[in-house]
Amino acid sequence: MVAAGSDSGRHSNILSGVVKLSKLLPDGRQQIVGLQFAPDFPGRRFSPENTVTAEAATNVRLCSFPQAVIESIATKSRETEHRLHLQTPRKFDEARKWMITLGRKKAAEKLASFICLVVTHQNPEVPPGNGPIRFELPLKRADNADFLGLTIETVSRHFTKLRKSGMIFVENSRQITVNDKGRLLAASQGIA
Amino acid sequence: MVAAGSDSGRHSNILSGVVKLSKLLPDGRQQIVGLQFAPDFPGRRFSPENTVTAEAATNVRLCSFPQAVIESIATKSRETEHRLHLQTPRKFDEARKWMITLGRKKAAEKLASFICLVVTHQNPEVPPGNGPIRFELPLKRADNADFLGLTIETVSRHFTKLRKSGMIFVENSRQITVNDKGRLLAASQGIA
DNA sequence: CGCCCCTTTGACAATTGTCAAGACCTGTGG
DNA sequence: CCACAGGTCTTGACAATTGTCAAAGGGGCG
Numbered sequence: 429m430v431a432a433g434s435d436s437g438r439h440s441n442i443l444s445g446v447v448k449l450s451k452l453l454p455d456g457r458q459q460i461v462g463l464q465f466a467p468d469f470p471g472r473r474f475s476p477e478n479t480v481t482a483e484a485a486t487n488v489r490l491c492s493f494p495q496a497v498i499e500s501i502a503t504k505s506r507e508t509e510h511r512l513h514l515q516t517p518r519k520f521d522e523a524r525k526w527m528i529t530l531g532r533k534k535a536a537e538k539l540a541s542f543i544c545l546v547v548t549h550q551n552p553e554v555p556p557g558n559g560p561i562r563f564e565l566p567l568k569r570a571d572n573a574d575f576l577g578l579t580i581e582t583v584s585r586h587f588t589k590l591r592k593s594g595m596i597f598v599e600n601s602r603q604i605t606v607n608d609k610g611r612l613l614a615a616s617q618g619i620a
Numbered sequence: 621m622v623a624a625g626s627d628s629g630r631h632s633n634i635l636s637g638v639v640k641l642s643k644l645l646p647d648g649r650q651q652i653v654g655l656q657f658a659p660d661f662p663g664r665r666f667s668p669e670n671t672v673t674a675e676a677a678t679n680v681r682l683c684s685f686p687q688a689v690i691e692s693i694a695t696k697s698r699e700t701e702h703r704l705h706l707q708t709p710r711k712f713d714e715a716r717k718w719m720i721t722l723g724r725k726k727a728a729e730k731l732a733s734f735i736c737l738v739v740t741h742q743n744p745e746v747p748p749g750n751g752p753i754r755f756e757l758p759l760k761r762a763d764n765a766d767f768l769g770l771t772i773e774t775v776s777r778h779f780t781k782l783r784k785s786g787m788i789f790v791e792n793s794r795q796i797t798v799n800d801k802g803r804l805l806a807a808s809q810g811i812a
Numbered sequence: 813c814g815c816c817c818c819t820t821t822g823a824c825a826a827t828t829g830t831c832a833a834g835a836c837c838t839g840t841g842g
Numbered sequence: 843c844c845a846c847a848g849g850t851c852t853t854g855a856c857a858a859t860t861g862t863c864a865a866a867g868g869g870g871c872g
Contacts, residue, residue: 454810455809792837
């Protein structure tokens with residue numbers, strides 16, 4: 429686990445690993461507001477005084493270079509500027525989608541939502557109803573809790589419930605197998 | 621209160637009033653993911669399949685024109701395109717800021733956060749510690765609840781608590797007076 | 813082996829949701 | 843002017859969910 433400061437003068441590609449972006453309350457409560465999976469392009473070109481903290485959730489390999497390089501390319505190539513700008517709306521949609529998870533879902537649904545999110549990121553092609561999928565959770569329980577707006581204990585309990593209900597297999601508390609992605613997706617929306 | 625469909629082929633300026641953007645779960649649970657205050661510029665130029673519903677929260681006056689007009693202006697004027705693109709990151713930051721409210725704050729803090737948000741939008745210039753501010757809440761309790769991820773009853777109860785604690789005055793359940801914006805801001809973060 | 817961190821589980825407390833009843837406010841029609 | 847109807851808001855009693863505190867289990871690494 430690598431700590432990362434606010435290296436805001438530079439830009440980086442994530443070559444491998446997962447970076448978490450979080451916000452803090454004065455008393456220490458924390459909320460993860462976004463995850464950057466490889467090969468995402470983190471960093472923002474605008475809104476300078478946005479207080480998010482970037483931190484590695486797993487081992488991360490970065491390819492980093494100065495902000496100025498991007499700016500100069502963007503200025504010269506309108507096509508590049510366009511592509512950079514398209515990044516933000518996509519993240520924006522993800523954020524709004526997550527808001528309903530944070531505000532309206534129960535703990536069990538939140539957890540299912542998170543697992544679905546990870547599965548989808550790591551197996552983009554596999555459709556629901558395609559047999560078991562085995563993969564590694566990139567976050568430990570504490571980060572899980574911070575992403576879902578819950579406590580470690582609640583997360584852990586609902587992992588156990590999902591396991592006992594047969595929706596998932598748990599090997600290592602990180603190594604998960606989703607038996608039926610369709611069923612999990614339904615559970616993430618409170619259907620049955 | 622005017623119902624508004626997904627008029628996605630057009631763009632509109634909000635001349636007055638407030639528009640709420642919400643997301644729905646299959647079983648009817650709802651989360652408001654953003655508010656558009658006059659004179660905001662609603663609508664999105666990208667990410668076509670983003671399922672948010674726009675609905676008027678108050679009486680709203682719009683000035684609307686076809687999407688194509690904007691696109692053509694944006695294509696011709698790089699400056700305009702730039703300005704349009706700057707809109708999204710700002711909303712994005714608001715969304716992320718709201719995520720910590722939804723995920724980590726208690727009901728009382730959520731409510732204080734919401735009132736602060738409205739005060740700030742309607743009196744952009746007034747700094748904290750500048751005497752009482754009187755204004756109208758643009759949302760009814762039900763919308764309030766959908767914005768904060770709570771129930772109507774919880775919202776109502778905490779309104780009462782805020783009133784009894786002297787932080788706010790309530791005339792009409794819509795006409796509010798904030799006695800000390802600084803104190804409310806502190807309450808919105810769980811300080812004291 | 814022992815230490816440290818992470819995870820799980822239990823008992824209990826606090827917060828929020830649910831259901832239900834009544835108050836309030838506003839516009840309409842007698 | 844008053845009564846009524848409809849929606850909105852408040853309040854109470856109780857239930858469900860989640861958080862807090864505490865203890866114990868498991869795995870990796872020196």
